[in-house]
Amino acid sequence: MSYFVNVTLTGLTQGMIYAAFALALVLIWRSTRIVNFAQGSMAAATTFIALALVQAGWSYWLALVVALASGFVLGAIIERVIIRPVEGGNELNAVIVALGLFVALQAGIAIVFGSSFQSFPAPFGLEGFSVGDRRIALTPNGIYIIGAVIVTMLLLVALFRFTRVGLAMRASAFSQEVSRLLGVKVGGMLTLGWGLAAVVGSLAGLLIAGGGFVYPAYMDSLIVFGFVAAIIGGLDSPVGAIVGGLILGLALSYISGYAPRGSSLVTISALVILMVVLLVRPGGLFSSTTARRA
């Protein structure tokens, strides 16, 4: 029984990490209609900035704030300088540019911070809570991750649903021309969207890194799961991203824990889950419209 609880809790925490990454993808999709393949490298870059500050003696929280701020700046600069020239053209162009950016940023991190494996501190404890005389696989740091992701999701829902800026962002992503005619500063909205998405991505990067190891490509394995989580959720719903992340995290944890040689089945299972979801609901579980092309 305690084994089942531990496998579940491991999956829950892991799922929240996928969800954090999926949230960043959803945000950028809603605000620019681009699937940002460079998200992982961008998050890794800001995580390394935070790590450098922590190593220089800064507190975790100060480093977190600086990392999120630099994430915003990085996202905004990338949109203005690199993505803008291909925006509005062939959809594939932006995707290819993002992929190139993914590789370039990763190499940049290796040049600046080195490619060695380093541990990243966690702001809270890494020992599980005790229930009776047993310890369970839920740590104070795990609670922090879950809390941070849920708060971020609520903020995003609020932004898109209740603010004029959110509405303008959605409008400019959906139809640039119409928005412009209605007086929305489309360029500014796109930059803002990339900046905010990079902030959420940076947060995801830091949450994933905390109490684990980082190296320039540390986000690679999570990128796949993050994309799967986002697509399961429908790519434009923050709630969907969370649900997608949780479904994926739990399913993979059960497979890893109960299937024979489960650990080796994890990656392929993620793809099977993705395929099943897409076959049953091609738009994802939480898609609002079915006719929209992804």
Next chain:
Amino acid sequence: MSRSSRRLVSVLAAATVVSALAACGGSDDGGGGSSSGGANEASAPGITEDTIKLGAHFPLTGVAAPGYSEIPTGLKAYFDYVNDNGGVYDRKVDYIYRDDAYNPSNTSTVVNQLVLEDEVFAIVGGLGTPTHSAVVDFLNAEGVPDLFVASGSLTWGEDPETNPYTFGWQTDYESEGKIIGQYIAENFPDAKVGLFLQDDDFGENGEKGIREYVDDQIVGAERYTPGNTNVGPQIAALQAAGADFVVGFNVPSYTALSQLTALQLGYKPQWFYSNVGSDPQLVGSLLNRFSQGKVTGSALLAGAYTTDYLPTVDEPDNPWVQKFQEIWDKYGEEGELTNYRLYGMSMAYTTVQALQAAGQNPTRDDLVEAIEQVGGDWKGPVLAPFRYSEKSHMGTSGMSISQLTPEGSAKEIQGVMTTDIGDAKIKEFDGKPTTPTENGIPDEEPYK
């Protein structure tokens, strides 16, 4: 993946080669090599009158990079030292190593590059079981000597007919498993043993060896896939199975991950990490910064058992360690002499023995034949002799067992035992410890 960082490393490696060549052109013959009179000829691909080109693949980036990326720096430092002291038959060794990020598809690419573009004479020290498995057929088909694979898989040495050009070097995982198994059976007969295994040859070979001695004590065997960093379900399963003695056949980063996960679960078995995953300095430094100092890595690992087939940096009185330290201080790059660099330097020592034994103007086949015929007699830093012959390309066969202290060093608790794969018995090693030559460079006679 980290394609571009690999590119960068390639560029750097290429630059290193160019500068090494330039240095060769400028220097006169250093003398002191075991020259046998005749003129040097370009007797094989990768061999010129004054250079021998050797290649390797290592994980310089990625999940297996910690520790392992230091090994080629040790090899290079030792070769540089030899180059400055006469080289091998007055030839300088050019050691070109490229990054495969522990990803087998990258390994194929970089080894192709080494063999077809760089035209190396031999591959020396290619690291990793899954990675090297991807290129072993290619190297044997091309007839490229594939020396001293940095992995204890049985594949490299058990069947010289299939892989005539490939040689192992370190103690194979099955022999290691047997020695570990016997130790547990004798000293912990009541322990409930759990296995934490990498899901490939590494874990399988080790498990096979251990099961020969403690099969009835094993309560669970859990496997992880490299790259999947969530080992929560696996460690929780060992805990649920009631294992109070866990043997890990895993790479160093997974030692750290297993310790972290066990900490999370409040799971405190007796740990025994096989040689590969146990380096206390490395694992300690990985774990140290967590919880901002609340957890210290070397303390987490204190009391864990591990095995050795080489002297370690914890033995400053060992003549091999002293010699390698001296060479490292002068020829090494930044950083301390670590056990990984010591490993690289020891392997480079064996490589120089092989090149000397192959003769002044060797072909690739001469090198292979030399190792088969005289390699079993070589004295070097490894604790027990190599098993090289026409029938076996297995490396050394012996291991000692030590326990880690809270300070992060290792204390020997069982001397060197030797064995072989299959049903070979375990024997206490009765040979004497070896010492290096005066200048730390071997002096082997040509085998023919």
